Amino acid sequence: MSLTQDELKTLVGQAALQYVTPGTIVGVGTGSTVDKFIDALAASGLAVAGAVSSSVRSTERMKALGIRVLEAGEVTSLPVYIDGADEIDHAGHMVKGGGAALTREKIVADLAERFVCIADESKLVPVLGAFPLPVEVIPMAAAQIARRFAALGAQATLRAGVVTDNGCQILDVRGLQITDPKAFEADVNQWPGVVTVGVFARNRASVCLLGTAAGVKTLV
Ligand code: 5RP
Numbered sequence: 001m002s003l004t005q006d007e008l009k010t011l012v013g014q015a016a017l018q019y020v021t022p023g024t025i026v027g028v029g030t031g032s033t034v035d036k037f038i039d040a041l042a043a044s045g046l047a048v049a050g051a052v053s054s055s056v057r058s059t060e061r062m063k064a065l066g067i068r069v070l071e072a073g074e075v076t077s078l079p080v081y082i083d084g085a086d087e088i089d090h091a092g093h094m095v096k097g098g099g100a101a102l103t104r105e106k107i108v109a110d111l112a113e114r115f116v117c118i119a120d121e122s123k124l125v126p127v128l129g130a131f132p133l134p135v136e137v138i139p140m141a142a143a144q145i146a147r148r149f150a151a152l153g154a155q156a157t158l159r160a161g162v163v164t165d166n167g168c169q170i171l172d173v174r175g176l177q178i179t180d181p182k183a184f185e186a187d188v189n190q191w192p193g194v195v196t197v198g199v200f201a202r203n204r205a206s207v208c209l210l211g212t213a214a215g216v217k218t219l220v
Contacts, residue, residue, distance in 0.1 A: 008211030029083025097134025141193020
């Protein structure tokens with residue numbers, strides 16, 4: 001019997017519980033797959049000391065389920081950060097930001113000793129770039145950054161009606177083939193007005209729990 005994408009997300013959300021140690025503070029990402037993890041965590045009865053959240057969306061969900069949420073500034077490190085991805089390659093490099101939470105996701109991921117990516121199998125790709133790359137930008141720089149992507153042969157469009165949790169805008173960039181994620185991330189991050197590029201190479205996944213028709217596979 002084949003599982004729906006939603007069922008695969010539920011599977012990996014539950015599987016991620018094995019990386020959470022009672023009494024510790026867990027880093028929590030954003031998205032529909034992470035929602036499954038939050039629900040599984042609340043239902044599990046695992047007594048975590050709290051969570052650091054990467055978005056207003058995840059904070060609200062956790063608080064509603066009785067999970068204590070701390071500010072990122074209240075911790076110096078986290079044993080684990082659990083988050084989804086829009087794309088992940090076989091080395092654990094990811095594209096993230098489909099939910100516009102990429103900047104806070106990178107901040108919380110950077111506090112963590114281990115990044116556990118939870119994703120359904122549609123997210124695994126040989127080369128990053130088929131999913132439009134989210135880039136959070138300062139609004140006054142959006143047009144110039146779009147021109148820079150055009151010079152690379154890509155097309156950047158402003159995500160209509162979206163203002164991030166940080167009061168910025170999102171460009172979605174199509175037509176890229178990101179063959180060297182680490183160099184690409186470092187380069188684009190330096191363009192004036194770029195807040196965060198949605199390539200997670202420096203903060204790549206240490207583990208990927210991939211939901212497949214044959215069950216949860218552990219990669220990386
Ligand atoms: C949000 C993200 C999400 O992790 C990514 O978009 C995957 O979301 P979903 O689990 O809903 O497919 O990066 O900014």
